[in-house]
Amino acid sequence: MLDVSGLGIRFGGNHAVRDVTASIAAGQITAIIGPNGAGKSTFFNLISGFYQPTSGSITFRGEDITRLKTHQVVGRGIARTFQTTTIYKDLSVLENAMIGHRIRTRAGLLDALLRTARERQDDAGSRAGARQALERVGLASQADRPAGALTQEGQKRVGIAMALSSDPKLLLLDEPAAGMNPEETVNLMGLIRDLVAGGLTVALVEHKMSLVMGLANQIVVLHHGQKIAQGTPQQVGHDPAVVEAYLGSHAHGGQMGHNTTDPQEAGHA
Numbered sequence: 688m689l690d691v692s693g694l695g696i697r698f699g700g701n702h703a704v705r706d707v708t709a710s711i712a713a714g715q716i717t718a719i720i721g722p723n724g725a726g727k728s729t730f731f732n733l734i735s736g737f738y739q740p741t742s743g744s745i746t747f748r749g750e751d752i753t754r755l756k757t758h759q760v761v762g763r764g765i766a767r768t769f770q771t772t773t774i775y776k777d778l779s780v781l782e783n784a785m786i787g788h789r790i791r792t793r794a795g796l797l798d799a800l801l802r803t804a805r806e807r808q809d810d811a812g813s814r815a816g817a818r819q820a821l822e823r824v825g826l827a828s829q830a831d832r833p834a835g836a837l838t839q840e841g842q843k844r845v846g847i848a849m850a851l852s853s854d855p856k857l858l859l860l861d862e863p864a865a866g867m868n869p870e871e872t873v874n875l876m877g878l879i880r881d882l883v884a885g886g887l888t889v890a891l892v893e894h895k896m897s898l899v900m901g902l903a904n905q906i907v908v909l910h911h912g913q914k915i916a917q918g919t920p921q922q923v924g925h926d927p928a929v930v931e932a933y934l935g936s937h938a939h940g941g942q943m944g945h946n947t948t949d950p951q952e953a954g955h956a
Contacts, residue, residue, distance in 0.1 A: 688713040688857055688888050689734070689765075694743035695912075696733060703729040705912045706743070711857065716883055717890045718903035722932075726912035727892040728770065731859050735767045736760035748856070766850035767859035774845045776835025780826055783834050783845050784817035787852030813852075820851040823885070824878060840871040844878070851882075858882065860891040864898050876902055900924070908932075 689711040696704050704726045711717045719727045732738040734745060736757035745753045752760055766787070774783050821827045824844040829837065834845050843863060850858055860879070864872045876898055883889055893899050899906065899920070906923040908916040910932045916923050923929055 688748060689890075690746045691734070692744050692746075694730075694733060694740055694745065696729065696738055696740050696742075702912050704733060704740075704909075707909070707912075707914045708743075709907045709914055709917055711888065711890050712905065713888050714883065714886070715888060715904040716879065716902050718899045718906045719890060719892045719909065720894075720896075720899060720906055721909035724911075725909040727909055728861055729912075730909065731767060731861055731890075731892060734760075735765055735859060761853050761855075764854070764856035765859065766853045766855035766857075768846045768850050768861055768863060770862045770865055772839075772842045772846050774834045774842055774849065776833065776842075778834060779831050780821065780834050780837070780845055780848075781814070781817055781830040784820050784830075784848040784852050785813045787820070787849035788813040788816040788854075816854070817848070817852050820848040823851055823882065824848045839866055840874065843867070843875070847878070855887070857888045857890065860889060860893075862892055862894065864893060864895050872898055 691710075692708050694704060694707045695702065707726075707730065719730060721727055729738065733740050736752075736755055736759065740753060743753070744751060747760075747763055747765060750763065752763060752765075755763070775786075818827065818830065821830055824847050826837075826841065826844055826848060829841065834842060837845065847858075847860070847863070863879075864875055867875060872895060879889055879891075879902060891899075891902075903920055905918060906916070906920055907914060908923060908926075908929050915928045915932055916926045918926070
């Protein structure tokens with residue numbers, strides 16, 4: 688579904704991402720892992736148009752999207768969430784989800800001011816699309832509640848619904864389990880599996896290795912902005928370069944252990 692070739696970006700003399708060539712297969716879950724500062728979120732920012740690369744190319748479903756702006760990337764079918772939940776807590780859950788659908792609407796400012804037929808049609812479409820997204824993340828019954836009244840897990844699901852409302856083909860999840868307890872993490876894993884079973888392709892950046900190993904079909908490992916491995920969890924988990932660069936002293940018997948930034952994950956393979 689998505690291929691990057693020689694992708695790189697530098698900020699001054701710092702190569703945040705350097706010469707990365709990798710792929711994301713349709714209908715699968717791809718995990719992007721690596722220690723803090725490895726370039727994982729920057730990699731997502733390049734794919735989603737928040738940053739413009741200084742080298743390389745990005746191809747999505749056969750189209751070169753390397754120089755597209757963020758809204759154009761979303762329009763092509765790529766949506767993302769962020770490490771910090773970016774929801775509007777004073778708005779309802781439904782109103783938050785509607786924001787994501789607005790990328791698909793045709794009405795402009797004048798339509799909104801005059802409340803034209805086009806605006807009314809777009810508003811109805813946004814509500815329908817938002818409700819469908821809330822259904823997918825299990826929040827249909829919470830549609831009229833203020834988003835800020837939801838639990839941490841609920842607010843994370845609102846953020847995912849906002850992304851789903853734009854009707855993406857590829858969903859980028861940036862540390863979706865951050866701040867979640869083990870039970871919430873298991874619930875999130877079930878949600879991601881359901882989304883992929885429904886036809887979505889997912890790529891995620893995540894530190895919780897139990898989630899990565901339990902979900903991912905393939906893993907891309909970044910270190911100092913460069914790709915050092917890509918393969919199945921089993922292949923990556925036994926890769927000597929990954930063990931040395933990413934896991935360090937926490938690797939046991941050459942197998943993938945846990946990230947040092949996530950003490951809750953100690954002991955999970």
